Amino acid sequence: MLYQYCYLSTAPELSRDQVEAILASSARNNPANGITGLLVYNGRNFLQILEGEEKALVSLMARIAKDPRHTGISYLDRRTIKQRSCPDWNMKRVVISEDVEKRREMLDAELPETMDPGLRTIIMNFAVLN
16 A cells, blocks of 8 residues: 655755755665655755655654654654655655745746645745745
8 A cells, every 4th residue: 555745844054065965865776766756945945745655654754754854843744645646756856946936937847736635735835935
């Protein structure tokens, strides 16, 4: 059975290189664990969507919880899913621009059309924060 987790965390002190290192690690490790998803970083917070088998997601979230680069993990949603919203993304980084309207346009273009409307709303709302 497939699961999807959506969470927020706080990481105000990360450099671009540190964020890139997180993404590189995810791109390396996620395929072997059957995990897909996306990561949005606004310079202060992460919003992450993770999809895969429950055992793999629980294990990954335990590692994330121990990662000192970010804190305050808050789940926004955890659910079973019939199909992945991000099947082709080992870990897609969504870069958000400084201009709020450009953020919305870019995200609207980047997010899969098959994504759950409620999840899309969470991501779009996150994009205007910071």
